[in-house]
Amino acid sequence: DAGVTQSPTHLIKTRGQQVTLRCSPKSGHDTVSWYQQALGQGPQFIFQYYEEEERQRGNFPDRFSGHQFPNYSSELNVNALLLGDSALYLCASCERTGGETQYFGPGTRLLVL
């Protein structure tokens, strides 16, 4: 049973560029959440998707957007990258109904130069 998978594992971008990160949820899960983990900090909630719509959002600017596909996989897009966007981006999945435990992927390490 495959867990949560994310791609790519590492990414280097320059300021002002745009980036797309990808996530495939654990088998049987229909809800995907994205988190940003800066160095030495705990993960911070960006947003959550289910039924292909953004359902809940944390305190992140509109430069952060996402998408969920019919197969429940998800993308995180960040526009106009800033140096401060350098972080580990985590995807977590769970079952919408009755599933309150989120399972995390290995993350994508983004470095903005």
Add this chain to the structure above:
Amino acid sequence: AQSVSQHNHHVILSEAASLELGCNYSYGGTVNLFWYVQYPGQHLQLLLKYFSGDPLVKGIKGFEAEFIKSKFSFNLRKPSVQWSDTAEYFCAVKHRISGGGADGLTFGKGTHLIIQP
């Protein structure tokens, strides 16, 4: 907005010592509480969780945590630590909305635990 506070950012213990990591949260409503662990080079894994019922919950690898509602606390404990417990530990809370469902977690900043052999 809810927040989670972890008291110790770095803890160093010897093998066989007892462990207690503190966690306090700010939200006054009904909450679900979690402890996650991140071993070196690995992804976040669930250690244990509290939703309701017995406030003393047991997790994997001999860990347990006690929910004390009056103190807004959910401290993690282990009677005797091992070198393999070296990791980053995160406390997380989710306020429970009516109708259930999954929502974003609020994490503490984490505690880096080092166990010396």
